[in-house]
Amino acid sequence: MAKRYLNERVLIFNDVHLPYADEKAFRFLSRMKVKYNPDRVICAGDLCDFYAISRYPKDPNHPDSMAQELKKVRSGVRRLAKIFPDLILTMGNHDDRYAIAYSSAGLIHDMMLDFGSIIGAPSGWKILKSTEDFTFIVNSTREQVSVAHHRGINTSLVSQRLGRTFIAGHTHTKAQIVGHNNGIRTTYGVNSPCLISYHGSPFSYAKQSNINPIKGCTILLDGIPRLEILKT
Ligand SMILES: [Fe+2]
Numbered sequence: 001m002a003k004r005y006l007n008e009r010v011l012i013f014n015d016v017h018l019p020y021a022d023e024k025a026f027r028f029l030s031r032m033k034v035k036y037n038p039d040r041v042i043c044a045g046d047l048c049d050f051y052a053i054s055r056y057p058k059d060p061n062h063p064d065s066m067a068q069e070l071k072k073v074r075s076g077v078r079r080l081a082k083i084f085p086d087l088i089l090t091m092g093n094h095d096d097r098y099a100i101a102y103s104s105a106g107l108i109h110d111m112m113l114d115f116g117s118i119i120g121a122p123s124g125w126k127i128l129k130s131t132e133d134f135t136f137i138v139n140s141t142r143e144q145v146s147v148a149h150h151r152g153i154n155t156s157l158v159s160q161r162l163g164r165t166f167i168a169g170h171t172h173t174k175a176q177i178v179g180h181n182n183g184i185r186t187t188y189g190v191n192s193p194c195l196i197s198y199h200g201s202p203f204s205y206a207k208q209s210n211i212n213p214i215k216g217c218t219i220l221l222d223g224i225p226r227l228e229i230l231k232t
Helices: 025-036 066-083 097-104 115-119 155-162 204-209
Strands: 009-013 040-043 087-090 125-128 134-137 144-148 165-168 176-181 186-191 216-221 224-229
Touching (some): 009 025, 025 066, 025 216, 066 115, 097 115, 155 165, 165 216, 176 224, 186 224
Parallel strands (some): 009 040, 040 087, 087 125, 144 165, 165 186
Antiparallel strands (some): 009 216, 134 144, 176 186, 216 224
């Protein structure tokens, strides 16, 4: 991607939960790519669901084995890789499920396949552990921005503590930007909207709660966030 020092654009999306993504998510992300021509693309975690190896009680009617789910995950990754051949992924708690299953079996890290190989990620995808924030400097303002899947639901508070803009996924049902000006700079805490479909997914139980996911992505324009909402 070409480097720019003004009008820097970053596209952040999260909580796709492959293979349980909203079917409109791929076209939506393609549209966002055309609209913003981002310098940087970040997936803020829960790219995959790994429902079949969840430790939680499962729906006995759920049809997919892990083999079937992984096949669909890889297909989703291929579709995303066509849109974004270069991407930074900060892993989420669902992406971590395979590693938890490994360690539950007594395997150590050196015996595990890496996440990128499991999901068939292209070479242009840089994958960071869920314990790592991804922090970068906005070229036009020289200020730092951090992105992580989840480090407290209250991203405004995290942003104030860090003294920089902080963007997180994880919440699914909350999409908001809260600004804070400490007299020196304005920083933002962002709960970025998701791209999962609760319909027919392991999250279908949540539909009964009358709280539905808010879908979309976050765009940073010269360090200032805005939300793009996918109308469903
Ligand atoms: Fe999630």
